[in-house]
Amino acid sequence: MDVEPDRLIASVLRIAPPEPPCRPIHLTAACSKVSSGRYKVTRSKNKPLTYEQANPPHYLFVRKGFNSFNTSNLKDGVRPSESAMEDMFIRKFISGTWHNMFLSEVIIKRQLNMIRISGIVVRNILPRKMYFLIGYTEEMLTNWLQCPVKLELQTTDSREDVVFKYI
Amino acid sequence: MASFPCKGMLNFGILRARNLRTCSRLKLHTAQSKRRAAAESPTQQAQAADDIVIPDYIERSPTDILKALSSTVGRDLTASHFKFHDDPYLMPRSNPDKRQFALSQEAGRNAARWIRDHKPELFSHQTAQPFSQVRTRPVEVFDTDSAVSEETLLRLIDEVRVSDAVTVYRKLAAENAELSRETRQALLELFCYHNCDDTLAEDRIEERWFASTAVATKVRNTWKDNGVAEEVFRSLEPLDARAYNTLIRGMAKYHQADRAKKTWDEMLNQGFKPELETYNHMISIASFVMESSQKQWEFVEDLLRQMAADGVRPNTSTLTAVMHAVQMLGSWRNARETALAAWRELRAIGVRPSLASYYCLLSVFYRDRNNSAVSGSLLKSVLNELQGKSFTIEHPMDTYFFTTAMNICKNKLQDRDLALRVDELLHTGDNYDLIGDSYKEAIYYRNLLGLLSVTEPIEAFIENFYNKLVPNVYTPEPGIMEGLVKAVNLNGAVQYIPQLWTDMVTFGHTNRTSLLTTLLQTLALNPGQTDEQRSQLAAVGWDLFERVERQRSERHDKSDRLHWTAPMLGDLILVLTRAGEVSQAARILRKLDAEQTEVVGVPDVRAVQGLFDMALVHQKTPVCVLCARYACEMGFGEAQAMADTLLSTLPVTDDDRLKLASAGLEVPPPQS
Numbered sequence: 001m002d003v004e005p006d007r008l009i010a011s012v013l014r015i016a017p018p019e020p021p022c023r024p025i026h027l028t029a030a031c032s033k034v035s036s037g038r039y040k041v042t043r044s045k046n047k048p049l050t051y052e053q054a055n056p057p058h059y060l061f062v063r064k065g066f067n068s069f070n071t072s073n074l075k076d077g078v079r080p081s082e083s084a085m086e087d088m089f090i091r092k093f094i095s096g097t098w099h100n101m102f103l104s105e106v107i108i109k110r111q112l113n114m115i116r117i118s119g120i121v122v123r124n125i126l127p128r129k130m131y132f133l134i135g136y137t138e139e140m141l142t143n144w145l146q147c148p149v150k151l152e153l154q155t156t157d158s159r160e161d162v163v164f165k166y167i
Numbered sequence: 168m169a170s171f172p173c174k175g176m177l178n179f180g181i182l183r184a185r186n187l188r189t190c191s192r193l194k195l196h197t198a199q200s201k202r203r204a205a206a207e208s209p210t211q212q213a214q215a216a217d218d219i220v221i222p223d224y225i226e227r228s229p230t231d232i233l234k235a236l237s238s239t240v241g242r243d244l245t246a247s248h249f250k251f252h253d254d255p256y257l258m259p260r261s262n263p264d265k266r267q268f269a270l271s272q273e274a275g276r277n278a279a280r281w282i283r284d285h286k287p288e289l290f291s292h293q294t295a296q297p298f299s300q301v302r303t304r305p306v307e308v309f310d311t312d313s314a315v316s317e318e319t320l321l322r323l324i325d326e327v328r329v330s331d332a333v334t335v336y337r338k339l340a341a342e343n344a345e346l347s348r349e350t351r352q353a354l355l356e357l358f359c360y361h362n363c364d365d366t367l368a369e370d371r372i373e374e375r376w377f378a379s380t381a382v383a384t385k386v387r388n389t390w391k392d393n394g395v396a397e398e399v400f401r402s403l404e405p406l407d408a409r410a411y412n413t414l415i416r417g418m419a420k421y422h423q424a425d426r427a428k429k430t431w432d433e434m435l436n437q438g439f440k441p442e443l444e445t446y447n448h449m450i451s452i453a454s455f456v457m458e459s460s461q462k463q464w465e466f467v468e469d470l471l472r473q474m475a476a477d478g479v480r481p482n483t484s485t486l487t488a489v490m491h492a493v494q495m496l497g498s499w500r501n502a503r504e505t506a507l508a509a510w511r512e513l514r515a516i517g518v519r520p521s522l523a524s525y526y527c528l529l530s531v532f533y534r535d536r537n538n539s540a541v542s543g544s545l546l547k548s549v550l551n552e553l554q555g556k557s558f559t560i561e562h563p564m565d566t567y568f569f570t571t572a573m574n575i576c577k578n579k580l581q582d583r584d585l586a587l588r589v590d591e592l593l594h595t596g597d598n599y600d601l602i603g604d605s606y607k608e609a610i611y612y613r614n615l616l617g618l619l620s621v622t623e624p625i626e627a628f629i630e631n632f633y634n635k636l637v638p639n640v641y642t643p644e645p646g647i648m649e650g651l652v653k654a655v656n657l658n659g660a661v662q663y664i665p666q667l668w669t670d671m672v673t674f675g676h677t678n679r680t681s682l683l684t685t686l687l688q689t690l691a692l693n694p695g696q697t698d699e700q701r702s703q704l705a706a707v708g709w710d711l712f713e714r715v716e717r718q719r720s721e722r723h724d725k726s727d728r729l730h731w732t733a734p735m736l737g738d739l740i741l742v743l744t745r746a747g748e749v750s751q752a753a754r755i756l757r758k759l760d761a762e763q764t765e766v767v768g769v770p771d772v773r774a775v776q777g778l779f780d781m782a783l784v785h786q787k788t789p790v791c792v793l794c795a796r797y798a799c800e801m802g803f804g805e806a807q808a809m810a811d812t813l814l815s816t817l818p819v820t821d822d823d824r825l826k827l828a829s830a831g832l833e834v835p836p837p838q839s
Contacts, residue, residue: 018382113295116281120584127268128267129263130256130257131257131275132272132275132278134252134272134275135272135273136279137279138275138279139275139276140283144290145294146293146784147295153257154254155254155255155257
């Protein structure tokens with residue numbers, strides 16, 4: 001977005017800008033409405049949301065927890081960008097490997113050199129197949145991220161169990 | 168003014184001196200205390216007390232503190248093993264579940280490793296600092312096109328990758344590459360130790376744990392004749408003592424006894440000296456080399472004499488080998504004396520036995536099938552010797568000790584105290600590592616629980632053993648469950664029946680006829696104390712009936728189905744009647760009546776009579792009619808009495824009268 005220098009200075013100094021030569025249509029206020037982490041209400045009000053989804057981001061650490069636990073982004077934290085990329089990779093890997101099975105967000109907790117991944121999965125496959133996937137995921141991610149990776153899953157019978165409200 | 172600081176300093180000095188003295192006293196060193204005791208004059212004593220003796224530095228490994236921490240944490244008996252996921256759906260319930268889940272998880276891990284090894288380009292990045300070579304590096308896959316050298320071969324020998332080493336060796340031989348004598352010797356050792364084949368990798372923990380190895384494994388010749396090991400051996404011409412020793416040990420280990428003996432003779436003829444381990448291996452295959460027991464023992468004695476002549480000092484595995492040789496002698500009448508004599512002699516020259524030696528000794532002594540002649544004194548003295556000691560693995564047969572000792576306690580001696588002592592030894596230090604595998608562990612607990620369920624009071628048994636071990640450590644087999652139900656029956660402790668039934672359902676024991684028969688008998692023989700208990704027992708009985716019926720309707724193959732017998736159903740009627748469940752009991756009687764051809768036998772007359780009485784009280788005429796008619800058909804003498812009581816007590820319709828009459832009972836005409 002190109003902003004004229006005098007307008008920019010005016011906005012920073014909170015003074016009235018000089019009279020512009022022309023008045024174009026101004027759309028910025030509407031665009032700046034934050035929409036990330038918020039869900040749109042459907043007309044039939046039948047869109048299921050989990051508790052995590054039902055609370056917008058400003059309730060983080062108030063009503064809900066974080067999805068990634070690490071110390072990378074604290075002052076003097078190490079590898080912030082790498083951690084973020086790895087978390088993306090883990091989430092993509094999990095959603096591909098556990099196809100359509102994770103009902104919650106994938107929670108990634110880093111402690112020392114260990115990564116613990118938790119979440120709620122639906123019981124739509126046999127326990128022994130679930131164990132295969134657990135072993136496969138742990139070993140694949142261990143090899144990929146080169147640190148111990150553990151899965152800590154909770155299972156639930158139906159998809160309805162995690163629904164907090166419908167919008 | 169000036170004196171104050173001085174005084175203060177003085178006091179401080181005294182304090183410090185005292186502190187030092189207390190410190191040195193706290194760090195009591197035996198050497199120092201001895202020295203102090205030996206000091207003659209009081210001045211010397213004071214001097215000695217002021218000396219600070221710093222204890223010797225103890226070498227610690229990086230994991231020592233972790234080991235110390237972990238030794239403070241025991242097994243949590245209320246949770247399943249930590250290899251399983253802590254979730255109701257993923258928790259294993261029965262023995263097959265435990266096996267399946269653990270092996271599935273390992274299969275998943277193996278699949279991931281396969282991908283890593285076959286797509287190494289995806290795993291070439293190195294993010295870990297420092298980079299671990301062991302777990303995360305792709306394992307190189309060798310085929311006929313790989314570029315190889317002697318270094319590759321040495322690396323493979325170092326990493327114990329046998330089949331890859333064979334491939335590379337063949338390739339090098341095809342290229343006529345010159346291998347040094349040292350490399351070829353190392354290769355020979357690798358091939359002889361592993362019989363030219365890959366063994367199950369160390370990191371496949373679950374596969375190793377669940378690979379079923381019976382205690383008495385049938386030993387047979389598995390040595391690969393004219394395999395690559397012998398090829399390497401021949402390439403070592405002119406042969407030396409090391410090559411001979413290696414080959415003989417390999418052959419003996421895989422029970423190629425004839426050729427081991429031949430090679431042995433050849434080596435002696437050439438004037439080479441056998442090594443200690445080679446002697447041990449030859450002793451342990453005595454039973455394959457010689458025919459009769461007498462000759463086998465002479466062969467062992469000859470070898471021992473030869474060892475003495477060569478000046479080779481026997482070690483722990485010599486003792487184990489000798490005991491194993493005696494064990495293999497079978498039912499030789501001198502076996503016990505021979506074993507004891509050899510044991511004494513080897514112990515006298517300072518040979519320390521391992522658990523494997525004790526295992527062989529025990530199996531020599533407790534071999535006989537007749538239990539009368541057996542005394543527990545040997546096992547007792549063995550346990551006295553082992554008590555409180557912690558062991559590490561020294562011999563593959565070490566893992567047989569605990570299973571065998573418990574087996575003797577249960578099947579030979581029936582000795583509860585000895586069994587508990589064996590169990591205590593198993594839980595000393597790291598001894599649980601020597602339990603072997605899942606099969607041996609199951610046998611161990613089967614014997615322990617089987618013995619305790621008959622020797623221990625039932626309340627104490629359930630409280631102290633059953634509730635602790637089942638189901639997380641051990642899942643009882645149907646046979647053990649049956650013994651337990653019998654023990655409950657014997658003690659009349661029916662309060663445990665609901666718990667046992669829940670466990671039977673979870674472990675999948677509901678399709679065992681003998682177990683269910685025993686359970687129903689127990690239910691029938693033990694009327695509960697209170698109404699609540701009676702209704703609980705009736706609920707167990709009804710649940711059992713419904714489950715079996717469901718199983719029968721689900722199974723199409725008739726031979727596979729569980730078969731009801733009339734006594735079983737009779738017991739069930741008795742239990743249900745006691746709790747006043749007339750309609751349920753009547754349903755079972757109707758089933759008995761309808762399926763007379765399928766259900767074998769005759770139910771107890773008391774069951775039918777009891778149901779009749781209860782139905783009479785509840786004024787259920789149709790049930791009474793059914794009871795009387797069924798009793799008549801079964802030929803019970805009580806049938807007529809039933810009909811008479813019914814007719815005199817309750818109003819009976821003409822239709823029912825007709826039914827009774829058609830069954831052959833005397834029905835007087837209605838008095839209207």
